[in-house]
Amino acid sequence: MKIGLEMHFQLPTKSKLFCSCSTEGAEPNTHICPTCLGFPGSRPALNRKALEYGLMITKFLNCEINERIWFSRKTYFYPDLPKNFQITMYESPLGEHGYYDLNGKRIGIWRVHIEEDPGRIKRVGKSGDEVSLIDYNRSGVPLVEIVSAPDMSSPAEARDFVAELLVELRHLVGLSASDEQVARCDANISVGEERVEVKNILGLKNLERALNYEVSRQTKMLAAGKEIIRETRAFDEERKVTMPARKKEMEEEYGYIGEPDLGEYNVGEFTNGLVLPETPIKRAARLQRQYGINAVTAKQIVITSWGMADLFEHLCEKIEPDKVVPKLLGPITSNWTAIEQRLDDNMRAQICRVIENDINGTITDSEARRAIATIAEGGNHVAEERTVVADELVISINEFLDAHPETIKDAKSNPKAANSVIGHVMKATKGKFQSKEIVEAVKKELEKRP
Amino acid sequence: MSVSIDDARLRAINDKYRIFNQLIDRESMEADDSSSFTFSAKDNLCTREFQARAGSKILEGYRPPFDATPVRKLREAGGLLLGKTNMDEFGFGTFSTNSGFDIPLNPFDTGRACGGSSGGAAAAAALIEGHVALGVSTGGSISAPASFCGVFGLTPTYGRVSRYGLIDYGNSLDKVGLLSRSMGDIKMFLPVISGSDPKDPTSCTQPRIQISQRKIKRLALPKEALANISPEVESTFRYALEKMSLELGIAVHEVSMPSLRFAMPAYYILATTEASTNLARYCGMRFGVPEKDVSQHFNDFFSGVRSECFGQEAKRRILLGTFCRMVGFRDKYYLKSLAVRQLITKEYRSVFDEHDLIVTPTMPFVAPKFDEIAKMRPLEMYSADFLTIPPNLTGLPHLSAPCGYVGPMPVGMQFVAPHWDESGLISMGEEWERVFQLKTPEVMQ
């Protein structure tokens, strides 16, 4: 089975690709101007940030960068396309022949480029009789297009690929919004020899569903000895099936030419000088290698929060990673929202101390858990801990002494008499307190009793 | 200095020569005493107070929300915009006879064409004193009408003047320029309309314009330019060269430029491929003539209004341009033409190594009669541009100057300079102007 994907993600620039209209959501047709409406006499001007984001993504995907790039016109007629041509990149993508390592498997990246989005069509009326209402807010918004090689072998793998890519790109350039809104995919899938294309799939869940349906459909056909036709299909979100795409009246001829209004761009120097920040999945892989933790843990740490991964690495400077992990996945995670808000050097030091104390036996595991919760709320580890200890322990000891007054008398002449108290209290407090602490407290309480 | 216009006279001139399709109505406008000169804008330049139709019925009703940058700059310099001048539809033509509105008439003989596609602009420059006309050239649309109407027409280097607000014909070929009876006006207003404009990226890599007088000494005359021109034009042209030699001490050397034979096909292919994409937006939506029947399938919706409103020449060029960029033909036509542009530019550069400017006649004949034009086949019309096409294809600045008359009809000669050397053209034009007896058309009383 071979699956390849063509993905479109909106780049998080403030203004559109070729004009200074805002890219934010708004009432229909409010972020518009002559350029993104295609008015005669208007002209494009390229957004620097969009180009930079595109180049960062291209470099991140290990592509060979094209030194010299230019834009092209892809001409076709559709109501959502203001100029009836789209300014895209045809012969000179930003980069080619790249790859992405998905859990050790290399997925080829054929090309990466940027282009403008058309407007958004709202269909009104009965199916088959629909007219269009168009909102040009989206017209001219910058998109990055990433085309992969057909290197994926299952729908789940395809979904994981896009999910991971989104995590990485979100950190790299700041792709916003949920996975559902952001990921627009066209998929190519062949179970047998022939390739079927499914276009315009929105979101990860639908991607996996559409591909699963295709796998099942193609497999059934092959089993029945039927031939699979090479065709383009669409995914019906409601019925969760793929259907042959509506027959277009005609085959479009894009007739690509260069876009003279923009000229060309020499991007080699800039891209070579780019230092990309470490992205989550890559960081997880490094944590796994560097600290000997397992892959699942590493990913969980990084995906929970960047700050948590930072804290992990900080703690590992002083403490064995395998001792840090349980605390991290346990009380630090459960209190993370509070910790994240107030995290500073003092808090880091306190958390570090708690874990160290737990390791060397000064406090129990449960004490450590409570301590971290306290620290998260802004409290202090040492002082309050003692108070809590004192109350419960004292109560337990005195309960026993009240029930067994002869122990008090015995203990005055025989120190070993205290052992029964100690033993009972230990059982009763179920290991909350260290033995040393219990011995001390019992001694103290006995002394108090006449 | 405040400009004075006799509105009645202007209207009468326009009624006769059909220069403007939209003319200022000063009675209904506030009096503007701050204007120091008048100018006109070719109908493919956007202005807020007039419609911009680029000579095409499909844009009827389009009232732009902005001024084209060259228009804005002339206004800021104190100019009063008189109106929009008639032109060939979208610039497709050599005689302004492909206009979707009125066809302008030659100021020297109303039975003859003004030339095109900036026909109205040239007529305005010839007929209105102290007037500077904004024209646009893609393949020679400033030079041709300047030559036929006996005025100076300067086409700047591609990228010198911002094209923001210009309704596109060919984005790598269009240039906004000036037509006027006097070189003084051209010298004054070229720097005004020039300069980097962030709204047009192709205007942003120019060296700053600097007009200064210098002595032009050596001209090159490609022998290819003398083939296929009428004997009257040739003799008028040669007489002018002799005059330059005797009175201005300018030497003319014959050179050979064999790559010029590729210029016309390369030009028409690049121009029409670009135009066929520029014109795709005219489909009955958003601006121009609306297609009201939304119950039609979008392909029919689009085809209907386009077929009804585009003229024959527009359709022909759209077909040609669409074809030349289709799979299977794109390499042979479109990409090859890009290569040819570079080839011809290189050849020009080697000529400029040894010469200040290149000189040729502007057009192979004087302004033809309308009934002669009606008999011309497309290829014949395209071939009429063979002298103006090479500098336009390569984006080189050029100046058409009146150099003589055949009977009443003007003949023009064209100077071509290296990229960005408008200064050399202006020096040449001014020198020539001093020794040439310019005739103005006899305007009716």
Next chain:
Amino acid sequence: MDIEKVKRVAKVARLELTDEELKKFAQDLEDILNNFSVLDEAPGLTEYDFNPVPVNDVLREDQVGQEFDPAMLRAMMDTYEDYVRGPKLS
């Protein structure tokens, strides 16, 4: 340049042509393209420029700016509840 080819090109360009027009344009295009065959004698290139003068690295900063009132632009177009009206899609 046969009629079928012109029909196809016209369809791509969204032009409805009469039979007469098809015939005329087929002939025109044939004449023109024959004339253009001289291009075959010119050398080709491997790298292309799309402008006659260099236009390099012209960029606009990523800043939001609204020069035109959207209500004014909407008023120029055929709208329904602020959406632009368009034709049937299928």
